[in-house]
Amino acid sequence: MTGIQKKQRLLTMIFGAFAIFFTGYPHVWSIYQPYVMEQAGWSQGQASMCFYLALSTFVFGNIVGGRMQNRFKEKTIVWIGGGIFAAGILASAFLIVPTPLPMYLSYGVMQGFGQGMIYTVILATVQRWFPDRTGFASGVVVTANGLCGFFLAPLSRKLLEAEGVQKTLLIVGVAITISWILCGIFFQAPDKSLVNAGGSAAKSGTPEMKQYTSGEMMRTKNFSKTQKLSLY
Numbered sequence: 001m002t003g004i005q006k007k008q009r010l011l012t013m014i015f016g017a018f019a020i021f022f023t024g025y026p027h028v029w030s031i032y033q034p035y036v037m038e039q040a041g042w043s044q045g046q047a048s049m050c051f052y053l054a055l056s057t058f059v060f061g062n063i064v065g066g067r068m069q070n071r072f073k074e075k076t077i078v079w080i081g082g083g084i085f086a087a088g089i090l091a092s093a094f095l096i097v098p099t100p101l102p103m104y105l106s107y108g109v110m111q112g113f114g115q116g117m118i119y120t121v122i123l124a125t126v127q128r129w130f131p132d133r134t135g136f137a138s139g140v141v142v143t144a145n146g147l148c149g150f151f152l153a154p155l156s157r158k159l160l161e162a163e164g165v166q167k168t169l170l171i172v173g174v175a176i177t178i179s180w181i182l183c184g185i186f187f188q189a190p191d192k193s194l195v196n197a198g199g200s201a202a203k204s205g206t207p208e209m210k211q212y213t214s215g216e217m218m219r220t221k222n223f224s225k226t227q228k229l230s231l232y
Helices: 003-040 044-068 074-092 101-129 134-163 165-186 192-203 214-218 221-229
Strands: none
Touching: 003 044, 003 074, 003 101, 003 134, 003 165, 044 074, 044 101, 074 101, 101 134, 101 165, 134 165, 214 221
16 A cells, blocks of 8 residues: 555545544434424424434435445545535524424434435445454544534533524534535545455455345344334
8 A cells, every 4th residue: 555545545534534423413412402392382202303313314324325336436425415414404503493394304304314325435435445454444433423422412502502503503514514525525435456455365264244235134133123223
């Protein structure tokens, strides 16, 4: 691996993790929920549905993003998925209205689906850059997702108290937009020759594991169990 390739894989991992960081945003929705309920007059059940929709559509975004890798460049999928994600949050700031349906579409469907698209592509691409250290690469990306709640929860509380829910959503939406743009600029998939060379060295002596298509994966027991658990 050349010096330029090492630099590129580091940039891809850093800015990929930066974008992935914000995919944990739905998990701080409980902090926003009382403010949205007060401003829009929603019931607790109506407000909670935003969170459930984001989690559910995240799964389908993963599937679509994964399948798109067979036809489109990874950078293209990041631009599309990140754009849907960022637009969903920014639009949500203006959709806190008596009827929850617009918010369900923006915060629930758009956010979750866009997150799912970029999550699966970024994780898979970073792993391909580190064929001999996939555990390390996966750990960095997944940890970024987990840290979102740790940092954004206290920040959201302060912003909500000082600025209100609309401006808070706009501020976070702008931050998500910046992470998406930076990731789109610096994100790049490795050459197939590099992946094949590294993968061959890493997998020598390791038994081959079955690879599932999206349809096969959705028919497995583990998929149905995961879907049921996400509702609790």
